[in-house]
Amino acid sequence: MTLLRRTVAAVVTLCAVVVAGELGTRPGLAGSPAAPDAQRVTTTTLRVIPSFPSIPFPSTTRPPATHPPRTTTTTSTTVVVRRTTTTTAPTTTTTTTTPPVRETTTTVPPAEGEEPVCAYRNDLVIATQDLTARMGALGLAVPTGADVPNLDPTALRLMGRGHVYPYRITSGADPLAVAQALVSSGVIAAPVMVVLPAGHWTYAGGNPPVDLPDPAPVVPGAPAKPVAIAEIDTGYSSAAGDPAWLSARVKAATALDGDKASAAMRGHGKFVASIITQERPNSTVTVGGITPVPAAKFTGDSGRPFPAGLSDVSDELQVWLTMRRVLGTGQHFTALNMSVGAYACPLSYAGLALQAALIDWYSTTNGRPISSAAGNHVAGEAGPFPAFVPAQLARTGGPGSTPAFEPVLCAAPVTCKPGRLYDVQSVDENGAQSAFSNAGHFSAPGEHLVGVRLDTGTATIWSGSSFAAAVVTAAIADGAVLGDGSVTVLHHVTTK
Helix, strand or coil, X not given: CCCCCCXXXXXXXXXXXXXXXXXXXXXXCCCCCCCCCCCCCCCCCECCCCCCCCCCCCCECCCCCCCCCECCCCCCCCCCCCCCCCCCCCCCCCCCCCCCCCCCCCCCCCCCCCCCCCEEEEEEEEECCCCHHHHHHHCEECCCXXXXXXXXXXXXXXXXXXXXXXXXXXXXXXXXXXXHHHHHCCCCEEEEEEEEECCCHHHCCCCCCEEEEEECCCCCCCCCCCEEEEEEECCCCCCCCCCHHHHCCXXXXXXXXXXXXXXCCCCHHHHHXXXXXXXXXXXXXXXXXXCCCCHHHEEEHHHCCCCCCCCCCEEHHHHHHHHHHHHCCCCCEEEEEECEEEECCCCCCCCHHHHHHHHHHHHHHCCCCEEEECCECCCCCCCCCCCEECHHHCCCCCCCCCCEECXXXXXXXXXXXXXXXXXXXXXXXXXXXXXXXXXCCEEEECCCEEEECCCCCEEEEECCHHHHHHHHHHHHCCCCCCCCCCECCCCCCCEC
């Protein structure tokens, strides 16, 4: 199979924060041990920057037998498109306080059987300001490890340095409504979105893996001075049946990063790692596994129920915590693969914890690139779909332009560093966008790839933008820069 690769340079710039300062601890954290951190300045003043575009969710109708109709309206008209001008991230910032923003997103009351437009934690909200002095009046409280797995006082303090303040909602109010009210009062806020392997909930069960009795693919030789690649996914659990080439190249970041996915998604992280290491044999992959969060902890917008039967879900706070563990290994990573993400809620600002995780990555690695899956949907399903983040946080001015992304968490005064964020779509053997894939500016084969997911070490065939992103990760791990619109070819991975 031959695909074209274009070499027009394209850079996605993410403002990463340089070392400075220390933020005071939040109430209840006095005496918590100081942790080394060189990620962000400690200021509570956010600069004025363009907000995350509101995304319209027009009514769509799907076959009622398999996908009940969804009806949603919004007064917003902004969509994420390829712009005709180039934007780049500034290298300096101002100290102007963000003015109040009036949210205009509205939704209609849900009808029986409707699926949500977006899904999020039913008990949490994130703000970019410390609201501890007003928590009582706002019906908020500081969360604990009982609310957020793996959360501890040190993690809370580090989040605060980066202007990420999660709160537990004690009033029983809907988190999306709480976030809208905070934004209207001038506080950037958003609900904590559900995170899942790159597929919409209507896509759950679509393109399931096909496990074969055949032996796993073979990767000859052993790595010599390999490049170190990071991966955030469902995790990685080694097994006696793993092929030797995989065991020699892939490991979990910490004891917390084993694969905890159910049978349906078990081995998603391992399969991604097997694609990366097949394509780039002289590499090692360190896998961070997002900790699962019970489905009962989530709700849909406007009171719509969380999709029934959806498993293997987590939240964006777990992505931040996983990033912290991966970077805490101290390795000099050359690229990051993210084949998980969230469908953004219709707010001006969304994915605040995801943005913070990316800032940590770019700051710590001096701007090493990220390959992120564009997401999947049911083939033939009517769109448009909400933005799948972090992949679709990328902005571009079209082929040959320099895309840019400015996180709302980049606070003054900072120096911003460049970094590349590749939003990767899956294409078929002819280079055409896969019927199940969301659109991305960068492409790679993602259909019927052969890798390893089972502990028996046998071969599996799997399709999805998750695996197209893995192909791109292997391509960029040596510093290669891909052009907007480029198609990365397969070199070693086979298809069936």
